[in-house]
Amino acid sequence: QVQLVESGGGNVQAGGSLSLSCAASGGTFSNHIMGWFRQAPGKDREFVATISRWGLSTHYADSVKGRFSISRDNAKNTTYLQMNSLKPEDTAVYFCAASYSPYTSGPRRQISEYDYWGQGTQVTVSS
Numbered sequence: 001q002v003q004l005v006e007s008g009g010g011n012v013q014a015g016g017s018l019s020l021s022c023a024a025s026g027g028t029f030s031n032h033i034m035g036w037f038r039q040a041p042g043k044d045r046e047f048v049a050t051i052s053r054w055g056l057s058t059h060y061a062d063s064v065k066g067r068f069s070i071s072r073d074n075a076k077n078t079t080y081l082q083m084n085s086l087k088p089e090d091t092a093v094y095f096c097a098a099s100y101s102p103y104t105s106g107p108r109r110q111i112s113e114y115d116y117w118g119q120g121t122q123v124t125v126s127s
Contacts (some may be wrong), residue, residue, distance in 0.1 A: 006021065017084045019082050025077065
């Protein structure tokens with residue numbers, strides 16, 4: 001069983017930056033493809049970014065491409081989401097997720113492909 005804890009959310013003005021972290025425990029971190037999703041009020045949860053087990057491959061939603069960057073440090077059991085040039089429409093609860101995949105690589109864009117989820121961290125971007 002893997003536990004995920006996000007941190008780093010907060011309030012920021014449009015054009016600003018935030019860095020989210022997701023600390024994992026309870027499993028072999030490098031056996032998991034990691035992803036970030038978000039859910040805005042009244043909307044469905046949506047894919048943001050994913051990173052392969054060793055960080056060699058990343059994929060992004062079109063809405064964040066060029067502004068967000070996902071990374072991971074397997075020695076620290078942590079994945080990160082660097083968010084730059086934030087827009088009000090980026091306001092959402094951001095969730096970290098892990099997909100157990102010891103023999104295959106990503107990308108994993110679908111909610112159903114992920115086995116473990118964090119509780120989420122709020123990001124609010126004001127105009």
